[in-house]
Amino acid sequence: MELVWLEDFAALAEYGSFVRAAEARHVTQPAFSRRVRSLENWMGVELFIRTPQGATLTEAGKQMLPSAQEATRRLYRMRSEAQEVAGMAAKTLQFAATHSLSFTFFPRWLRGAEKGTPIEAVRLHSDSMVVCEQMLVQGQVQFLLCHRHPDVPPLLAPDQFVSKKIGEDVLVPLVGASAHFGSSAVSLPYLAYTQESGLGRIVAHRLQGKEDFLHLKPLFSSHLAAVLMSMALENKGVAWLPRSLTEQEVVDGRLVRALDESWDIALDIHLTRPLAPISPFAEAFWAGV
Structure with a gap:
């Protein structure tokens, strides 16, 4: 048994994809797959159902997940102590x-x-x-x-x-000061967060069912707010950006509102x-x- 096996197990349970989990764990996909298989061999049971669409936990895997997470925490806590x-x-x-x-x-x-x-x-x-x-x-x-x-x-x-x-904090829909996407109801280039982003979860919840109303056209995505801010500064589209990150750019007039305050998203x-x-x-x- 190796600690990395438990960490890999939790990552695959989270992502449901060998490719994405391997990327998150900073290891090649073949090496990641071998480590997951090694854990299954050690446990003596299949922990995942593998399909072309990804990987889902078996009943044994679901039963094991909380214990594996707690065991990992205890091992790191023991090391720190x-x-x-x-x-x-x-x-x-x-x-x-x-x-x-x-x-x-x-x-x-x-x-x-x-x-x-x-x-x-x-x-x-x-x-x-x-x-x-x-x-x-x-x-x-x-x-x-x-x-x-x-x-x-x-x-x-x-x-x-x-x-x-x-x-x-607050998420504000911002665009570059020189951006010009027209005044008619045409598609508005949209700079989105990916699924890995916590801000992405929040923005997706706020915009659910409203993308067509706003005429948003997905153009670019990243889990990094700083990358989306850079794209907005280059006049590539609108992004919901944290005020804490963009204060200076707004004060300098390099970023301006794309939508009124009713589209702001208050955050804790x-x-x-x-x-x-x-x-x-x-x-x-x-x-x-």
């Missing part, structure tokens, strides 16, 4: 944060969170929402920093994780942690947030 005892990781806070919050919000918020008591070490992992959620589930980080919307619950078991609201910014114990220093930090 051992390193703290040895003085190798004392007072280290480990965060996973979505890209859009890593750029501007996280540094400012962390300075305020110190409250006069300097934090000795911070490790920030910046990635898509899906990867960040996996890192928290697997115990690789103590905290997840992400956008939340009350109508779009996170893909985390509510009986295993708890969160605090630590800020607010949450810090999430496991209900299970984390390191003493991380517990103290959480208590003070």
Whole structure:
């Protein structure tokens, strides 16, 4: 048994695709498939039903998934505790944060969170929402920093994780100041988030059934808000972008509204942690947030 097998198992259960899960795990698809098969051989049962459309959990796989996730968290927690005892990781806070919050919000918020008591070490992992959620589930980080919307619950078991609201943000439909798509009801080039994006889940929920009304024509997609912002600055289309990321561009007049304020999407910014114990220093930090 290897820890990476359990991590691969959870990733494939999340993505339902060997190709996408292998990409998320930064390994080739053949190597990823071999590791999943090795876990199945060790367990002595098939964990996935394989079809041309992807992979779905068998009943045995569904039964095993929560236990595998908890075992992974415990192993990472055991490593962190051992390193703290040895003085190798004392007072280290480990965060996973979505890209859009890593750029501007996280540094400012962390300075305020110190409250006069300097934090000795911070490790920030910046990635898509899906990867960040996996890192928290697997115990690789103590905290997840992400956008939340009350109508779009996170893909985390509510009986295993708890969160605090630590800020607010808003998604605004923006275009480049020089963009000109006409005043008639013609197709509006649309810069969209991919499925891996937490913001993508929220925007998709808000626009469900309204794409035709807005005459949105998908042109480009990415899980990175910063990439969509760059495309909008190049006058390639409209994108729903976080105000926290685009404040300077709006002030400078390089990005302007594409739609009125009724299409804005109010967001909360949450810090999430496991209900299970984390390191003493991380517990103290959480208590003070």
